[in-house]
Every structure is written in structure tokens, then in C-alpha cells.
Amino acid sequence: MLLKLSLDKTGGLFTEMARDRTLYLPVKRGGQADFAPWTPEAEVCLDYLNTARSIKDFFLPQTENIAAFKREGKKITITPTHEEPSPFVVFGARACDVRSLDVLDRVFLSDPVDTFYKAQRENGVIVSMACAEPEETCFCNAFGIDAAEPRGDVVTWIAGNFLYWEAKTPAGEALTGKLETLMSEADSSDLKEIEEQGKAARAAFKELPLGKLSLEGWSGDDLLGKFTSPLWEKMSKSCLGCGTCTYVCPTCQCYDIQDFDTGHGIARFRCWDSCMYSDFTLMAHGNPRKSQLERFRQRFMHKLVYYPANNDGMYSCVGCGRCVAKCPISMNIAKVIKALGGNANA
Amino acid sequence: MPAVKEIQEKMRARAGELLRDGGVSMALGWKRGEFCHDPEPAFFESEAELDNFVYDGFSSPLLSKYLIETIRKDKQKGEGKGSKFLVFLKPCDSYGLNLLLKEHRVERERVYAVGVGCPGMLDVDKIRAAGVKNMRSFDETETEVTIHASSGDKTLARRDILLEKCLVCKGPEFAVQDEVLAPGLPSFEGGDRFAGVTELESMSPEERFSFWRNELSRCIRCNACRNACPVCSCNKCVFDNPQSGVQAKSNADSFEENMFHIVRAFHVAGRCSDCGECSRVCPQKIPLHLLNRKFIKDINAFYGAFQAGADAEARAPLTNYEFGDVEPGAVVKRGGGA
Ligand code: SF4
Ligand code: SF4
Numbered sequence: 001m002l003l004k005l006s007l008d009k010t011g012g013l014f015t016e017m018a019r020d021r022t023l024y025l026p027v028k029r030g031g032q033a034d035f036a037p038w039t040p041e042a043e044v045c046l047d048y049l050n051t052a053r054s055i056k057d058f059f060l061p062q063t064e065n066i067a068a069f070k071r072e073g074k075k076i077t078i079t080p081t082h083e084e085p086s087p088f089v090v091f092g093a094r095a096c097d098v099r100s101l102d103v104l105d106r107v108f109l110s111d112p113v114d115t116f117y118k119a120q121r122e123n124g125v126i127v128s129m130a131c132a133e134p135e136e137t138c139f140c141n142a143f144g145i146d147a148a149e150p151r152g153d154v155v156t157w158i159a160g161n162f163l164y165w166e167a168k169t170p171a172g173e174a175l176t177g178k179l180e181t182l183m184s185e186a187d188s189s190d191l192k193e194i195e196e197q198g199k200a201a202r203a204a205f206k207e208l209p210l211g212k213l214s215l216e217g218w219s220g221d222d223l224l225g226k227f228t229s230p231l232w233e234k235m236s237k238s239c240l241g242c243g244t245c246t247y248v249c250p251t252c253q254c255y256d257i258q259d260f261d262t263g264h265g266i267a268r269f270r271c272w273d274s275c276m277y278s279d280f281t282l283m284a285h286g287n288p289r290k291s292q293l294e295r296f297r298q299r300f301m302h303k304l305v306y307y308p309a310n311n312d313g314m315y316s317c318v319g320c321g322r323c324v325a326k327c328p329i330s331m332n333i334a335k336v337i338k339a340l341g342g343n344a345n346a
Numbered sequence: 347m348p349a350v351k352e353i354q355e356k357m358r359a360r361a362g363e364l365l366r367d368g369g370v371s372m373a374l375g376w377k378r379g380e381f382c383h384d385p386e387p388a389f390f391e392s393e394a395e396l397d398n399f400v401y402d403g404f405s406s407p408l409l410s411k412y413l414i415e416t417i418r419k420d421k422q423k424g425e426g427k428g429s430k431f432l433v434f435l436k437p438c439d440s441y442g443l444n445l446l447l448k449e450h451r452v453e454r455e456r457v458y459a460v461g462v463g464c465p466g467m468l469d470v471d472k473i474r475a476a477g478v479k480n481m482r483s484f485d486e487t488e489t490e491v492t493i494h495a496s497s498g499d500k501t502l503a504r505r506d507i508l509l510e511k512c513l514v515c516k517g518p519e520f521a522v523q524d525e526v527l528a529p530g531l532p533s534f535e536g537g538d539r540f541a542g543v544t545e546l547e548s549m550s551p552e553e554r555f556s557f558w559r560n561e562l563s564r565c566i567r568c569n570a571c572r573n574a575c576p577v578c579s580c581n582k583c584v585f586d587n588p589q590s591g592v593q594a595k596s597n598a599d600s601f602e603e604n605m606f607h608i609v610r611a612f613h614v615a616g617r618c619s620d621c622g623e624c625s626r627v628c629p630q631k632i633p634l635h636l637l638n639r640k641f642i643k644d645i646n647a648f649y650g651a652f653q654a655g656a657d658a659e660a661r662a663p664l665t666n667y668e669f670g671d672v673e674p675g676a677v678v679k680r681g682g683g684a
């Protein structure tokens with residue numbers, strides 16, 4: 001059932017949602033939108049499509065405190081220190097970010113299951129939001145994602161002066177149950193407005209610089225052909241190896257386990273890692289990828305070749321465009337897709 | 347005064363000449379990207395490749411630091427001994443090259459530095475904030491930029507859409523160069539670059555602390571600020587060394603990133619030329635320049651006006667010792683210390 005709520009009443013909706021759990025939603029921070037816990041004072045911004053950071057933060061946080069080790073004489077005590085999961089809602093996730101969870105699920109929910117990730121998934125309700133007009137850097141359409149019809153436990157749309165709301169899963173129904181009194185039922189003219197807006201959004205992609213990007217020529221099958229391409233050398237040359245692209249990316253999933261000497265014991269963390277870094281997959285003999293060329297190649301081979309090879313052809317990029325917007329030297333996956341892909345991008 | 351487009355064509359032609367018969371084996375410049383506002387640093391090895399050469403109001407990434415890798419790789423190959431690399435330097439980048447020379451990170455004889463006048467680099471976020479959507483192309487002069495976008499055409503005053511660093515430009519002079527193309531573009535120098543620092547100094551220590559805690563709380567520790575910095579040129583940064591015990595990634599406590607920035611600010615103190623790259627590249631819009639400028643302001647106050655990178659030889663205040671040097675007690679006199 002499609003429900004609706006006047007946009008000036010969203011404050012009430014947020015208050016209700018945040019009553020018994022944490023509500024994360026796009027908030028203005030440092031002049032740009034980022035997900036943050038909702039407070040009555042928060043400057044909520046729903047007109048930004050892409051938050052600086054992605055919803056990955058809530059399922060695979062940048063840092064997780066896993067365990068503490070303490071030695072007394074010959075005895076070592078190990079205490080689990082991971083935070084107990086608690087229920088939360090992510091409001092305003094865009095279609096690309098929702099799809100990114102499929103990519104992460106395949107990694108963290110297949111055997112051996114990552115229990116921390118699983119707990120976060122079970123505790124989180126996703127309220128997604130359709131895009132009325134794509135951003136300049138968007139190319140989710142290249143991955144078959146429909147920006148106008150995201151998935152999620154609940155899907156919302158903003159059209160005219162209303163927020164429209166539709167529950168899609170049992171978890172979404174349960175959340176909706178608590179909020180129903182705030183909303184009224186939408187009618188067929190509302191539906192029509194949403195549909196028209198969706199059509200316009202889909203059409204708008206055709207006008208975007210990356211709107212016609214094609215993944216032709218990229219699959220898990222052409223491993224060696226891609227790996228040995230002489231183009232990597234040229235493409236990687238300007239890369240600073242900073243890792244910004246990997247940290248803002250919703251599907252970059254590599255992590256490291258680090259032990260930290262606190263002076264009176266050891267704290268064990270799980271933290272994001274970046275294939276762009278010199279100490280990534282560091283082994284006794286060093287990093288197997290010695291040059292920035294190899295590290296750079298790894299990021300894109302993983303997303304466009306290795307991951308699809310192991311996951312029924314699914315790419316591990318969702319075209320959110322964050323890396324496009326944030327790379328300090330304007331190198332990005334779209335350039336790689338074009339340069340090494342089929343002829344369709346010519 | 348040549349238009350920016352004319353400078354671009356001059357540069358392209360000159361790079362072609364030098365690649366053809368000027369003893370230069372590679373030219374470091376910028377090439378066209380996917381949008382009209384994202385030129386990428388590029389390494390041109392032949393005249394034919396120069397078709398993509400671009401120099402305009404978005405050619406903001408600095409190039410001098412790339413010389414380290416370029417020369418290192420060239421040596422590794424064992425070829426082209428003595429061949430030179432052409433690098434196009436905007437005035438702010440010429441200070442960076444001087445610092446690389448001074449710290450022996452780059453050899454002077456391997457570099458052919460061509461200074462190019464800069465009209466002031468543009469901030470795409472400011473353009474978007476002015477209501478522009480999906481920029482397709484633009485025309486620029488020294489004072490105005492007309493943007494053609496899906497949201498319509500819009501003419502904006504250049505000053506209003508400049509990068510922060512360009513609002514306080516050090517001026518059109520080059521600290522080091524072998525030749526200058528199109529000198530003397532009127533820059534937007536003259537802004538008070540210490541205004542932000544003065545404001546922070548007028549806060550109470552508690553307010554200042556919470557200002558920085560808040561700003562740095564957004565840091566995702568991506569290292570873009572460090573990796574883009576022309577003076578962050580250590581072969582192995584302490585934060586990349588798993589043996590150092592201060593490793594970057596674990597964020598062992600909520601002060602970890604703060605520590606990183608404090609350490610970095612100290613390490614570039616007296617060496618930071620205030621080129622502004624760190625603030626420009628930060629994906630989280632953290633005003634790192636305020637941290638660096640605090641050091642610059644203090645160095646100026648204690649040792650007399652000093653500009654890092656103004657030359658490649660003289661000893662810098664913090665690496666020199668003189669009897670008249672300020673004593674640590676100065677901190678207490680200024681109200682600091684416990
Ligand atoms: S591609 Fe860009 S963002 Fe990614 S590591 Fe290289 S310079 Fe940094
Ligand atoms: S690679 Fe870039 S566009 Fe693709 S999902 Fe990651 S950040 Fe988004």
C-alpha cells in the first residue's frame with residue numbers, strides 16, 4: 001500500500017522512527033551530505049543524492065573493536081569487545097547503495113559467515129529513496145539499477161510536496177505499522193505522479209556524460225586478456241595511491257585485522273583496508289603487489305573481473321559515482337571501463 | 347592579456363617542440379577527462395598524445411610531486427640517462443618543486459620547468475552550489491566564467507567560484523623556472539590568508555579544541571591530503587609502517603586521526619608552502635590549511651617573514667640555529683603551556 005505524508009511533517013516521522021532505535025539519515029556535515037544519527041537539530045538534507053560516505057558504514061564499519069588480550073604471568077585472558085548490535089534504520093539510501101548490500105552480502109554472508117556483518121544486517125531496516133533526477137556523476141544504469149525504483153525494506157519517493165512510502169518486506173511492514181497513523185493513503189493520481197517522475201529520471205541518464213557507459217567486454221571470462229593489458233601502466237600513472245576511492249566506495253570490502261599495543265595489553269581491531277596501500281595484504285616477504293600499477297589494477301580487476309567470475313557475473317561496482325566525484329586527480333572506474341572495455345564506449 | 351585558451355595552445359605547441367627536438371622525453375601536463383571540469387595529470391611521451399592536452403580553470407592538480415616517481419622509474423629502466431622531463435608549473439607549484447629540489451627528492455638537471463600563468467583555479471562544488479547542474483562546457487576569462495549546463499547557461503564572477511587557495515594566491519611570480527609561458531596573469535592575491543587562523547586564535551582553548559575535534563571527526567583517513575602534498579615525500583611514511591606502532595588503519599581510539607593530523611602538521615611545519623593541495627583534495631572538506639597556516643603564521647612572527655620553497659638553498663628557520671632564536675618560554679608568554 002502506498003502511503004503519503006506532507007513533507008513539512010517529516011520531523012514527526014523521524015521522531016517516531018528514532019523512538020526505539022537509531023535513525024541514520026543524510027545530514028549536512030562540513031558543507032556536504034553524510035549519513036549521521038538523527039537528532040531534532042540535525043540539518044536533514046534529502047535533496048542530495050550521494051552522501052560523501054556510503055551506507056556501508058553501518059554494516060561494515062571503518063573500525064570494529066573485536067577483542068582485548070591481557071597477559072598476567074603465563075595466563076592470557078581474551079575478552080570479546082565487539083559492541084552489541086542494536087536495531088537501527090537507514091533512511092534515504094539510494095538505489096545504488098541498496099544494491100551495494102547485495103555485493104557485500106555475497107561476500108560476508110556466504111560460508112564462513114561473518115557474524116558481525118550478519119548481526120548488523122539483521123538489525124538494520126533500509127528505507128530507500130528514489131532519485132528524481134540523477135547527479136552528473138551517476139551511472140548506476142550501466143549496472144541495471146533503476147534509480148527511480150530502488151529496493152529496500154521500505155521504498156520512498158519525494159514528489160511535489162509529499163513523501164510517499166511503501167513497505168516491501170516484513171521488516172518494512174513492521175516499521176510501517178508503527179508509523180501508519182502519521183500517514184494517509186495515496187491515490188491513483190499520486191501514483192501517476194511518481195511514475196511520470198520515474199520516467200523523467202530514467203530519460204535523464206541518457207543526457208549524462210556517463211549515461212551511455214557500457215560494460216561490454218567486461219566479464220569474469222577474460223581474465224588474462226584484461227590483466228596483461230598494456231593500458232594499466234598508462235592509466236595508473238597519475239594515481240596517488242591515496243585510497244580515497246576505496247573508502248568512499250559502497251562495495252569496496254577489504255579489511256585488515258590489526259593488533260594494537262595499548263601499553264597494558266593488546267586491542268584487536270577489524271578495520272577497512274585499501275588495495276591502493278603499500279601495506280595491503282602484507283606478508284612476511286612484503287606486499288605481493290609492489291608497484292602502484294599492480295595495486296591500481298587490482299582494484300578494477302576485482303570489481304569488474306574477479307568478483308563477477310565468482311558471483312554469477314555480478315559486478316562489484318554499482319555506479320554510485322563517489323569515486324568519480326572524489327578522486328583528487330580525476331581518475332576513476334568509468335575511465336577504466338571505457339579504456340579497456342568493448343567498442344560500445346567508443 | 348592572453349585568454350586561457352591561448353595559453354593552452356602555446357603550452358601544447360611548446361611541449362610538442364620540446365618533445366620533438368628539445369631533449370625532453372616526457373611532458374607532465376593535464377589531459378581531458380570525462381567531464382568538462384576534471385582534467386587529469388598526464389604524462390605525454392609524443393606529440394601525437396598532445397591532442398588531449400588541456401589547460402584551463404580546472405587544471406588544479408599540482409604536478410611537481412610526480413617528478414619523484416617519474417625520475418625514479420626512469421632510473422629503474424636504466425634508459426634515457428640524462429633525459430629531461432618537462433613539467434608545467436603554475437606559480438604555486440613552483441614552490442613545491444623548489445622544496446623537492448632542496449630536499450634532494452628531485453634532481454634539478456632532470457627537470458625542464460615551464461612556468462605557466464594561472465587565472466585562478468575553479469571549485470566545482472562552488473559552481474554546483476550556485477545552482478548549476480550537469481555542466482557540459484564553459485567559457486572563461488580572467489574575471490568571468492560562463493557555464494553551459496543542463497540547468498541552463500550561467501555567468502559567474504570568477505572570484506566567487508575560486509578554490510579557497512586561489513583567493514589567497516601568493517602571486518604570479520615563479521620560484522623556479524627554465525622558461526615562462528604567458529606570465530603575469532592577474533591573480534587574486536591579496537586576501538588575508540591568516541584571517542581564519544586569527545579567528546581560531548581568538549577562541550578559548552576549549553572552543554578551539556572542540557572546533558578541531560569536530561572537523562577532524564569527519565576524517566576517513568584516506569590519506570589523500572598526505573599523498574597529494576609536495577612535501578609529504580618520505581619514502582615510507584611512519585603511518586604506512588606496520589612496525590611503527592602508530593599504524594593508520596585501526597583507528598585504535600577516537601583521537602587517532604587527530605594525532606595523524608597533528609603529526610603531519612608538525613612534520614610539514616617550515617616546509618609547507620601553503621600550496622593548498624591538502625584542503626583541495628580532502629573528500630571530507632576538512633580545512634587543513636588552517637592547521638598549516640597556524641604554523642606559518644607563528645614562524646613568521648618568531649623568525650620573520652618566511653616562504654617555504656621561495657628558494658632551493660637557504661636554510662629554513664626550523665632547520666637552522668641562531669643565538670637569537672626564540673626560546674620555548676615564548677609559549678608561556680603567549681598564554682600557552684600549563
Ligand atoms: S584512483 Fe584516485 S582516489 Fe583512487 S587511489 Fe588513485 S588517486 Fe586516490
Ligand atoms: S567503484 Fe566508484 S562508482 Fe563504483 S561503486 Fe565504488 S565508488 Fe561507486
Ligand code: SF4
Pocket residue numbers: 564565566567568569570571572627628629630631632634
Ligand atoms: S584527505 Fe581529508 S579525509 Fe582524507 S585523510 Fe586527509 S583529512 Fe582525512
Ligand code: SF4
Pocket residue numbers: 571574575576577578614617618619620621622623624625638
Ligand atoms: S601541507 Fe598542504 S598546503 Fe602545505 S605543502 Fe603540503 S599540500 Fe601544500
